[in-house]
Amino acid sequence: MAEKTILRALNGEVLPTPPVWMMRQAGRYLPEYRATRAQAGDFLSLCYNPELAAEVTLQPIRRYGFDAAILFADILLLPQALGADLWFVTGEGPRLSTTTTPADFAKLKTKDDIHDTLGPIYETVGILSRELPSETTLIGFAGAPWTVATYMIAGQGTKDQGPAHALKSQDRETFCKIIDLLTESTIEYLSKQVEAGAEVVKLFDSWAGSLKGDDFHDFAVEPTRKIIAELKARFPQLPVIAFPREAGEGYIGFHEKTGADCVALDNSITPEWGAANVQIAGCVQGNLAPGHMVTGGQALVDETRHVVEAFKNGPHIFNLGHGITPDADPENVALMVETIRGG
Numbered sequence: 001m002a003e004k005t006i007l008r009a010l011n012g013e014v015l016p017t018p019p020v021w022m023m024r025q026a027g028r029y030l031p032e033y034r035a036t037r038a039q040a041g042d043f044l045s046l047c048y049n050p051e052l053a054a055e056v057t058l059q060p061i062r063r064y065g066f067d068a069a070i071l072f073a074d075i076l077l078l079p080q081a082l083g084a085d086l087w088f089v090t091g092e093g094p095r096l097s098t099t100t101t102p103a104d105f106a107k108l109k110t111k112d113d114i115h116d117t118l119g120p121i122y123e124t125v126g127i128l129s130r131e132l133p134s135e136t137t138l139i140g141f142a143g144a145p146w147t148v149a150t151y152m153i154a155g156q157g158t159k160d161q162g163p164a165h166a167l168k169s170q171d172r173e174t175f176c177k178i179i180d181l182l183t184e185s186t187i188e189y190l191s192k193q194v195e196a197g198a199e200v201v202k203l204f205d206s207w208a209g210s211l212k213g214d215d216f217h218d219f220a221v222e223p224t225r226k227i228i229a230e231l232k233a234r235f236p237q238l239p240v241i242a243f244p245r246e247a248g249e250g251y252i253g254f255h256e257k258t259g260a261d262c263v264a265l266d267n268s269i270t271p272e273w274g275a276a277n278v279q280i281a282g283c284v285q286g287n288l289a290p291g292h293m294v295t296g297g298q299a300l301v302d303e304t305r306h307v308v309e310a311f312k313n314g315p316h317i318f319n320l321g322h323g324i325t326p327d328a329d330p331e332n333v334a335l336m337v338e339t340i341r342g343g
């Protein structure tokens with residue numbers, strides 16, 4: 001039997017205390033992260049510097065003893081490796097050269113051409129698999145194809161993913177080619193992370209919630225299912241976490257439809273609903289509202305206990321419902337961890 005708590009939960013075990021980690025746990029709310037980022041120069045230089053990327057991955061593990069470390073990188077490095085230009089505008093977020101026409105698509109590289117750019121990421125994974133404490137699980141990740149496509153098509157983050165929805169209806173062939181290229185490339189990208197030492201992989205589908213009806217099946221479920229099927233063919237023991245954020249009713253049956261070992265839940269659903277409708281099918285991860293890391297106090301303690309209690313009868317990995325924000329107080333994270341572990 002697997003020893004590490006995260007692997008045990010992913011294997012379906014119900015543990016007396018749920019293992020815990022946080023999305024964006026290495027991030028701007030930590031002074032030591034800000035210092036290392038300044039040393040690297042900027043966010044992308046940090047992502048591509050294996051020593052420093054490993055360092056920021058380890059910082060929250062040292063501080064809080066989380067049960068998992070997530071590789072420090074970004075979901076937009078893959079489109080960059082496929083040939084899109086990528087830069088970050090301070091205070092605003094990512095910008096990419098857009099891919100919206102057959103000519104744009106033709107300029108992209110193939111799935112076999114990504115590893116030159118992404119080599120440093122595999123090196124970071126290698127460093128971490130040597131340096132992490134023996135009880136800490138190393139999670140690799142990628143964006144799910146739909147979410148990555150929304151950024152490639154719009155060239156930036158959008159509130160309603162309008163440009164991606166527009167391309168889907170106006171030039172479905174090009175849209176589907178983008179999704180397929182991302183699906184195939186993600187398989188290669190995650191395979192290399194696993195070969196370098198990632199023990200679990202997670203697919204972030206942050207914008208899954210804007211896909212409705214058949215679109216949810218075609219562009220959230222199907223690409224995820226294909227990626228998981230191929231990864232499991234290559235690495236039969238590999239656990240996979242899927243995060244179709246704000247899927248709502250779409251969370252129901254997501255384990256079975258995609259083959260995911262764990263479905264991560266956002267905080268737009270109650271933990272009781274998640275337990276009754278999703279955890280019945282397997283391990284779940286989540287779903288404390290990230291705002292509690294800003295506001296703290298008794299509400300943080302009460303809500304943390306509420307989440308633990310609601311999911312206690314099935315396999316559960318404690319996490320936030322989305323990434324921790326830069327205005328969070330590191331003391332509140334400590335209080336959350338203490339509440340989970342200390343009662």
Ligand SMILES: Cc1c2[nH]c(c1CCC(=O)O)Cc1[nH]c(c(CCC(=O)O)c1C)Cc1[nH]c(c(CCC(=O)O)c1C)Cc1[nH]c(c(C)c1CCC(=O)O)C2
Nearest residue numbers: 023024025026027043070071072073074075093204206323
């Ligand atoms: C949509 C998305 C992105 N990146 C990611 C997603 C999916 C999850 C989600 O919905 O949050 C995923 C991601 N981004 C980052 C990680 C590293 C691992 C982790 O700590 O969770 C992971 C898993 C680091 C990051 N990615 C980013 C930062 C902040 C960069 C900085 O230091 O300025 C970090 C630590 C930047 C980023 N990267 C992205 C955006 C929209 C932004 C700007 C918004 C922001 O600044 O928070 C794209």
